[in-house]
Amino acid sequence: MSTTTVTQSAAVDQAAPAPAPGPARRRGERGLARTLLSHGLLTVASLIALFPIVWLVFLSLGPDKDDYLHPGRIWSTMTLDNYSFVLQETNFFDWLKSTLIVSLGTTVIGVMIAATTGYAVSRMRFPGYKKFMWVLLCTQMFPIAVLIVPMYQILSELQLIDTYLGLILVYCSTAVPYCAWLLKGYFDTIPFEIDEAGRVDGLSPFGTFFRLILPLARPGLAVAAFYSFITAFGEVAFATTFLLDDEKYTFAVGLQSFVSEHDAQRNLMAATAVLIAIPVSAFFYLVQKNLVTGLTAGGTKG
Amino acid sequence: MTVAIDRATGKRSGDRGPRPGLGRRLQHSYQKYWYAYAMITPVVVVLGALVLYPLGYGLYLTLTDADSLNSARTIGVNEIEATYKFIGFDNYADILWGETAYDRFWSHFIWTIFWTAACVALHYSIGLGLALLLNQKLRGRTFYRLILVLPWAVPTFVTVFGWRFMLADSGIINSALDFLHLPTLAWLEDTFWQRFAAIMVNTWCGVPFMMVSLLGGLQSIDSTLYEAAEMDGATRWQQFRYVTLPGLRSVSSTVVLLGVIWTFNQFAIIFLLFGNTAPDAQILVTWAYQLGFGQQPREFAESAAYGILLLGILIVFTSFYRRWLNRDEQAAI
Numbered sequence: 001m002s003t004t005t006v007t008q009s010a011a012v013d014q015a016a017p018a019p020a021p022g023p024a025r026r027r028g029e030r031g032l033a034r035t036l037l038s039h040g041l042l043t044v045a046s047l048i049a050l051f052p053i054v055w056l057v058f059l060s061l062g063p064d065k066d067d068y069l070h071p072g073r074i075w076s077t078m079t080l081d082n083y084s085f086v087l088q089e090t091n092f093f094d095w096l097k098s099t100l101i102v103s104l105g106t107t108v109i110g111v112m113i114a115a116t117t118g119y120a121v122s123r124m125r126f127p128g129y130k131k132f133m134w135v136l137l138c139t140q141m142f143p144i145a146v147l148i149v150p151m152y153q154i155l156s157e158l159q160l161i162d163t164y165l166g167l168i169l170v171y172c173s174t175a176v177p178y179c180a181w182l183l184k185g186y187f188d189t190i191p192f193e194i195d196e197a198g199r200v201d202g203l204s205p206f207g208t209f210f211r212l213i214l215p216l217a218r219p220g221l222a223v224a225a226f227y228s229f230i231t232a233f234g235e236v237a238f239a240t241t242f243l244l245d246d247e248k249y250t251f252a253v254g255l256q257s258f259v260s261e262h263d264a265q266r267n268l269m270a271a272t273a274v275l276i277a278i279p280v281s282a283f284f285y286l287v288q289k290n291l292v293t294g295l296t297a298g299g300t301k302g
Numbered sequence: 303m304t305v306a307i308d309r310a311t312g313k314r315s316g317d318r319g320p321r322p323g324l325g326r327r328l329q330h331s332y333q334k335y336w337y338a339y340a341m342i343t344p345v346v347v348v349l350g351a352l353v354l355y356p357l358g359y360g361l362y363l364t365l366t367d368a369d370s371l372n373s374a375r376t377i378g379v380n381e382i383e384a385t386y387k388f389i390g391f392d393n394y395a396d397i398l399w400g401e402t403a404y405d406r407f408w409s410h411f412i413w414t415i416f417w418t419a420a421c422v423a424l425h426y427s428i429g430l431g432l433a434l435l436l437n438q439k440l441r442g443r444t445f446y447r448l449i450l451v452l453p454w455a456v457p458t459f460v461t462v463f464g465w466r467f468m469l470a471d472s473g474i475i476n477s478a479l480d481f482l483h484l485p486t487l488a489w490l491e492d493t494f495w496q497r498f499a500a501i502m503v504n505t506w507c508g509v510p511f512m513m514v515s516l517l518g519g520l521q522s523i524d525s526t527l528y529e530a531a532e533m534d535g536a537t538r539w540q541q542f543r544y545v546t547l548p549g550l551r552s553v554s555s556t557v558v559l560l561g562v563i564w565t566f567n568q569f570a571i572i573f574l575l576f577g578n579t580a581p582d583a584q585i586l587v588t589w590a591y592q593l594g595f596g597q598q599p600r601e602f603a604e605s606a607a608y609g610i611l612l613l614g615i616l617i618v619f620t621s622f623y624r625r626w627l628n629r630d631e632q633a634a635i
Contacts, residue, residue, distance in 0.1 A: 038435050039442075045432055046449040052506070053456060055474060056464035113344040120341035127335065132342065138617065139353055140560075143567045145590035146609035147353070149602050150360035152595075153373065173352040180345055205337040234457040236570040241595050252459045256574070266467060273460045284455040285448070 053277075060270035082271035092272065094247045095254040098164065099233060102250055105168040106232040107225045110175030111183075114224065115217075118183025119209050123195060139177040144237045147173060152241060162244040170238050175228040182227060186220025187213065226287050230280065251276045364393050364607040370600035386603070393607040407586075407608075414566065414585040417501065421568075422561045424505040426554075429512025434546075436513070437520045447517075454510035462574040465503045466490070469575075496576060496583035504571050508564075512557055519553035520546070555627050559620065566616060586612055 060082055062074040086092050120126070121133060151170055152161070160166030190213060198208035214221075236252045243249055246257060255276070258269045368386040397407050432450060436443050453461060468474050469489035476486040489499045523546065531541045547554075572580075572588045578596050586608060594605025 035440070038438060038440055042432070042435055042440075042443075042446045042450075046446055048506070049450050049452050049510070052461060052464040052468060053452060055468060056460075059467055113348055116341040117345040120338045124335075124338040124341075126338035135349065136345075137620075139349065140563060142353070143587050143590075143609060143612040143616070144569055145587050145594075145605065146360060146613045147356050148591065149594050149606040149609065150356040150363060153363070153602070154356055154359060169352060172348060173356075176345055176348050176352075205341075209341075230457070234459055234570070236459055236573060237591060252457075252570075255459060255463065269463060270467070273463050277456045277460045280457055281452070281455040285451075 056270050056277075057274050060267065060274045062267050064267060082267045083275065086268055086271045086275060090268075090272070091247055091249070091254065092275070095249050095251050098243075098248050099250040099252075101164050102167050102171070102239075103229045103232040105164065106171040106175050107229045109168065109172050110179045110228040111221055111225050113172075114176050114179035114183055115214065115221065116209065117180040119187050119213060121180070122184045122187035123192070124205075136177045136181055139174065140181070142174070148237060148241060151238070155242065161242055162248060164248070167239060167242055167250075170242065171228075171232045171235065175231060178231070179224040179228055182224045183217070183220055186217055186223070190216050223287060226283070230284070233280065360606045361610060363603050364610055365390055366603050367392075368602040370598070370602065373602060393603050394611070397604065397607055397611070409582070410584060410586050410589050413497065413583075414587075417497070417504075417585055418562055418565045420501050421504050421508065421565045422558060424501070425508040425512045425561055425565075426558060428505065428509045430516050430550075432509070432513045433516040433520055436517055447514075450513060451510045453507050454514075458507055458570045459574055461507060462503065462571055465499075465506075466575060469499055490576065490579070493580070493582040496580045500572055500575060500583055503575060504565065504568060507571065508561065512561065515553055515557045516550060519550045523549035559623060562619065562623075563616060566612075 058074060061078045061080070063077050063079050063081055064073070121129065121136075147170075151173075155161050155166045155170075158166075160169070194212055194216070195208050198212045199205075203211065233250075234252060235250075239250045239253045240256070243253055246254070249257060251272075255269065255272055258265065258272065365388060366386045367389050368384070372386040373384050397403065400406075436447055436450075440446075470476075471486075471488070471490075475489065479486050487495045489495050527545050527549070528541060531545050536544065566585075567587050568585070569587050569591065572583065572585055573591070576583055578592065584592065590605050590608035590612065593601045593608065
């Protein structure tokens with residue numbers, strides 16, 4: 001009997017707007033000392049959060065590779081030369097291309113494959129449902145050490161070492177269950193009445209999904225896409241192992257290669273790091289609020 | 303946010319009953335299952351091909367003596383056939399109670415457990431503290447929030463490089479310590495300080511996720527509960543203990559589980575912070591990687607065996623964790 005759908009009232013509640021931020025407790029009762037303490041703590045925390053990044057940006061402006069040891073010198077010799085060097089003389093754009101191919105490839109495959117599954121586990125209680133959810137969760141906790149050796153062997157047998165496709169396939173092993181999990185959380189928040197209306201109008205479950213739910217779920221799809229994008233973007237272990245040709249490096253590998261290739265030219269490393277970080281971080285800020293909601297909702301809800 | 307609302311109405315997956323008007327559709331339940339299975343097929347196929355098959359293959363490898371010298375490989379135009387052989391459970395026995403088992407496995411095991419516990423405890427407590435601070439009516443709290451999320455927004459491999467500059471022998475941290483007439487520390491050489499630095503960097507990277515998640519949890523706690531508690535004369539601590547913490551329970555349990563899994567498997571921070579230079583600061587994941595890819599010959603079989611052991615540890619932990627969570631509640635998943 002455990003067939004379809006979650007109770008309607010839950011669905012309605014989920015669709016309701018979020019409660020207004022800030023609890024109503026102790027209105028106007030907070031003392032000045034407490035306010036000052038809060039500001040103090042938050043300021044200290046903000047400085048700690050900010051400092052390593054600011055420091056990296058600051059060092060990237062110093063012209064000499066040992067400037068990180070003498071930061072005082074940078075003030076008088078500040079320059080953007082490191083940036084122009086990185087953009088013109090290194091493989092930066094090759095790395096950008098590889099990173100984009102691998103990350104976007106993973107994202108597209110991950111989201112496309114995961115979408116129907118997320119819908120199925122959100123709406124239907126089929127036999128084996130719990131086991132399936134458990135498998136999805138388990139794949140989240142695979143240490144890279146479990147898959148990296150067999151993956152390496154299999155990919156080398158298939159001649160896929162040092163190819164983008166190989167890396168994309170490897171990343172899909174984490175991106176697909178991840179997206180499915182995340183999208184389930186998002187689909188749960190779409191009122192079930194919409195499905196019912198679709199069914200009453202004679203749509204099949206597939207029709208309901210593609211015509212009604214998928215268009216509504218666009219923000220959720222965007223979040224899943226972004227999440228798999230940054231996961232693939234920032235992955236280090238597989239990329240380091242499976243990419244051999246330095247023109248095919250992703251950023252995560254390319255940045256490391258500076259250590260040997262450019263004799264630890266820290267100023268250039270810092271400039272590269274900043275160039276990589278800016279677009280990703282900027283984009284991150286656009287979606288960060290949705291990221292958490294999606295993740296924790298997917299994790300806690302049945 | 304949806305979580306706590308769900309809790310507030312007391313609905314759980316176990317409460318679902320058949321809805322009226324469904325009789326006709328129930329008759330065709332087999333048809334519905336067919337749809338469900340068709341919908342999950344792509345993921346099942348992908349998981350089978352990309353996760354289960356490699357996992358099975360990896361399990362098989364752990365029962366052999368495969369390394370980079372006897373595996374199939376291509377040198378120039380010559381293709382060399384694999385010559386490794388089946389040796390049963392020798393790898394596991396060697397890892398767990400071989401001659402140098404303590405140095406190779408158990409010391410890393412203890413450090414990994416300590417690392418995970420310390421990092422998650424720090425992530426959670428600092429994250430909760432900041433979330434509580436941000437959940438007040440405070441001027442500029444959106445601004446604080448944006449800054450505090452920054453460590454999460456920047457890719458880890460970028461920020462770890464920033465930390466390496468700071469932790470270097472004459473980097474800014476040691477300069478500052480020197481300025482304060484404190485002893486400077488060999489952050490990247492001495493084992494104790496390597497471990498300390500690793501935990502510090504990982505804490506810095508991991509707090510924002512906890513903070514944002516818990517802030518979401520806090521904002522979804524019904525404010526009338528606090529009013530009621532105040533009416534009953536509850537102190538601030540009592541409100542925290544009996545309203546806030548239970549209200550955060552479902553969010554907490556998820557983020558702690560994710561935190562444990564992520565920290566246990568945290569590869570990038572230790573790998574990028576130390577490379578191959580710190581054998582004693584390696585957690586099991588980076589240690590297994592080093593066996594398989596960071597040395598010659600590459601010990602494929604042993605590395606895979608480490609991987610399987612790691613997975614075993616996590617699965618055991620997760621099962622117990624879920625059982626502990628569900629001791630008074632129906633399973634959520």
